Amino acid sequence: MSKRTKDVIIWFVTFFIMLIICLPGLWIILSAFRPNGEILTKPAIWIPQNLSLDNFRAIFGMGDNVVAIPVGSYFRNSLVISTTSTFLAIVIGMSGGYAFARFQFPGKASAFLWIMLSRTVPGIALSLPLFIIWSRLGLIDTPFGVILVYTAINVPFTVWLIEGFFRQVPHELSEAAQIDGCTRWQAFWKIEFPLAKSGVVSAGIFAFLTSWNEYALASQLTRSTDSKTLPAGLMDFTAQFTIDWAGMCAMAVIIIIPALILTFLVQKHLIAGLTFGGVKG
Amino acid sequence: MAEVSLKNVVKFYGDLEVVHGINLDIAHNEFVVLVGPSGCGKSTTLRMIAGLEDITGGEISIGNRVVNNLPPRRRNISMVFQNYALYPHMNVRENLGFSLKIAGKSVQEIDDAVNDAANILGLAEFMERTPAELSGGQRQRVAMGRAIVRHPDVFLFDEPLSNLDAKLRTQMRTEIKKLHQKVKTTIVYVTHDQVEAMTLADRIVIMKDGHIVQVGTPLEVFEHPVDTFVASFIGSPPMNLIEGTINNNKVTLSDGVTLPIPPKTGNSLSDGQKVIYGFRADILMPKGHTLAKGGQTADLDLTIDFAEPLGSETILLTKIGGVEIQAKMHNPRPVKEGEVLTCELSIEKSHLFDAATGRTLKV
Numbered sequence: 001m002s003k004r005t006k007d008v009i010i011w012f013v014t015f016f017i018m019l020i021i022c023l024p025g026l027w028i029i030l031s032a033f034r035p036n037g038e039i040l041t042k043p044a045i046w047i048p049q050n051l052s053l054d055n056f057r058a059i060f061g062m063g064d065n066v067v068a069i070p071v072g073s074y075f076r077n078s079l080v081i082s083t084t085s086t087f088l089a090i091v092i093g094m095s096g097g098y099a100f101a102r103f104q105f106p107g108k109a110s111a112f113l114w115i116m117l118s119r120t121v122p123g124i125a126l127s128l129p130l131f132i133i134w135s136r137l138g139l140i141d142t143p144f145g146v147i148l149v150y151t152a153i154n155v156p157f158t159v160w161l162i163e164g165f166f167r168q169v170p171h172e173l174s175e176a177a178q179i180d181g182c183t184r185w186q187a188f189w190k191i192e193f194p195l196a197k198s199g200v201v202s203a204g205i206f207a208f209l210t211s212w213n214e215y216a217l218a219s220q221l222t223r224s225t226d227s228k229t230l231p232a233g234l235m236d237f238t239a240q241f242t243i244d245w246a247g248m249c250a251m252a253v254i255i256i257i258p259a260l261i262l263t264f265l266v267q268k269h270l271i272a273g274l275t276f277g278g279v280k281g
Numbered sequence: 282m283a284e285v286s287l288k289n290v291v292k293f294y295g296d297l298e299v300v301h302g303i304n305l306d307i308a309h310n311e312f313v314v315l316v317g318p319s320g321c322g323k324s325t326t327l328r329m330i331a332g333l334e335d336i337t338g339g340e341i342s343i344g345n346r347v348v349n350n351l352p353p354r355r356r357n358i359s360m361v362f363q364n365y366a367l368y369p370h371m372n373v374r375e376n377l378g379f380s381l382k383i384a385g386k387s388v389q390e391i392d393d394a395v396n397d398a399a400n401i402l403g404l405a406e407f408m409e410r411t412p413a414e415l416s417g418g419q420r421q422r423v424a425m426g427r428a429i430v431r432h433p434d435v436f437l438f439d440e441p442l443s444n445l446d447a448k449l450r451t452q453m454r455t456e457i458k459k460l461h462q463k464v465k466t467t468i469v470y471v472t473h474d475q476v477e478a479m480t481l482a483d484r485i486v487i488m489k490d491g492h493i494v495q496v497g498t499p500l501e502v503f504e505h506p507v508d509t510f511v512a513s514f515i516g517s518p519p520m521n522l523i524e525g526t527i528n529n530n531k532v533t534l535s536d537g538v539t540l541p542i543p544p545k546t547g548n549s550l551s552d553g554q555k556v557i558y559g560f561r562a563d564i565l566m567p568k569g570h571t572l573a574k575g576g577q578t579a580d581l582d583l584t585i586d587f588a589e590p591l592g593s594e595t596i597l598l599t600k601i602g603g604v605e606i607q608a609k610m611h612n613p614r615p616v617k618e619g620e621v622l623t624c625e626l627s628i629e630k631s632h633l634f635d636a637a638t639g640r641t642l643k644v
Binding site: 170172173175176177178179180181182183186190191194195 | 331332333352353354358359360362363364366367368369370379380383384427431
């Protein structure tokens with residue numbers, strides 16, 4: 001088989017796999033720009049006939065068909081909850097990851113194992129106990145309640161990922177920095193942190209996306225514009241007898257865009273984070 | 282002035298005592314090498330001087346100042362690590378200037394000091410490269426440069442050459458020696474390689490199992506080892522050691538060969554006492570292939586098992602008293618396996634050790 005044929009086959013296989021992966025996303029994006037009627041037609045209209053921004057105008061309260069959904073509040077809630085919980089997960093993840101990578105203490109191995117095991121619990125299994133506890137604590141429908149949950153969900157992952165990165169930084173570097181005049185704290189920020197930065201950034205991205213996209217727990221723990229996030233807000237498009245698919249897709253696009261931009265901005269770190277351990281420095 | 286002094290320094294890891302109350306005084310500008318096998322406590326000792334390990338007991342002072350509780354940054358020391366520990370995200374210039382930047386020196390001062398160090402070590406053309414873009418020898422030089430820019434009181438070297446190939450190691454060894462002559466600073470150097478210790482040190486400190494076994498100049502420890510451990514650790518090839526028994530003021534080896542007792546041995550020997558007879562390969566030489574004459578000698582007829590020609594000399598492997606030993610042939614000629622050679626052993630330069638304690642019986 002010539003190299004050219006091989007390349008063509010590889011190209012087609014890759015394209016096909018990518019098509020399967022991307023089709024649902026693509027369909028959502030297309031549907032966001034099409035009227036409800038066209039989306040629901042049977043058989044499906046594959047090639048869009050009428051592309052417009054009407055669905056977006058509607059959910060932002062402009063144009064003819066106003067859908068009364070407080071997208072602005074949801075967006076603000078999502079942003080506050082995701083960034084705060086990501087920040088907390090990173091701070092805790094960095095402290096924990098550094099401690100696990102650098103220090104010896106009794107019960108270290110089992111502590112690490114238990115933190116990892118908490119990842120095996122499906123998030124939805126937590127919803128009922130969480131709902132009961134949160135309602136007694138008065139945390140239902142508060143951003144703080146959701147932030148707490150998302151931080152707890154993200155911490156095991158950030159600890160695990162960041163620990164791997166700090167473990168790869170030779171401890172002699174911190175010692176060399178201390179001999180060069182640094183305090184332990186300075187040695188961390190000037191030497192160890194810059195070298196583990198890729199790990200911290202990718203842990204941050206994953207934590208942010210987890211919080212930004214989370215639906216199941218948010219739909220249980222939030223009620224009103226005080227705390228409802230964008231994914232939970234998608235449910236606002238369902239009424240007793242109808243579902244506004246076009247509006248829902250437009251909102252989904254609004255949810256996707258910030259995550260997409262963020263991922264593109266830090267993709268260099270993300271790749272380093274995802275492939276760590278593959279290349280010995 | 283920067284003397285380094287260790288008084289009864291003890292180190293425990295949990296319940297495990299790894300350094301057992303060592304005492305050592307290092308003079309200003311002295312080059313001291315701590316040498317010993319793996320796990321003898323030499324690196325731990327160095328790290329305690331650096332402040333990277335707490336000490337469990339005793340006292341360490343640098344320049345007449347007790348530093349027990351001072352963090353590394355307050356001890357005015359520099360250290361070169363085995364794996365260099367260069368900062369991978371900084372180029373050579375930034376690596377060299379890092380300590381001065383932390384100390385808050387002006388840009389001009391940093392530049393001057395960095396350029397000086399770079400010139401001393403021949404690094405000027407690599408200044409903008411990162412450590413990943415340097416060879417092993419260049420990284421080693423940057424590590425030394427980083428140590429000298431600060432003009433510390435003491436340099437600490439932790440097996441700095443062990444990651445280099447043999448040729449580069451010899452070259453860097455010379456450079457370290459030259460560096461010491463140039464910068465005239467107290468150096469404490471750790472290695473497990475006795476050749477490095479012999480070639481670099483003003484004084485060698487030989488350690489074993491957390492104890493200092495012997496301290497002395499390279500020649501002292503080579504010529505007057507205090508016990509069989511030092512005798513076999515220092516020198517290449519190691520000293521030949523054969524067990525024997527004192528009998529009528531002679532040493533009888535297991536196969537009946539008798540050797541005279543080396544002079545300067547204490548007169549507390551008694552018949553039947555178990556001893557170890559020690560001599561280096563270069564004082565056992567086939568007749569006609571010896572070096573300097575003189576002194577008391579003993580002749581031994583030895584069957585050669587194996588010969589290792591090295592060019593200017595040949596190492597001969599043979600047996601005395603059932604123990605495999607090495608002899609040296611100067612101005613060598615080809616030697617056949619199984620050939621019997623009459624060899625001359627210098628009794629004067631031989632050693633006698635107590636078999637029970639391993640301590641020398643020479644006074």
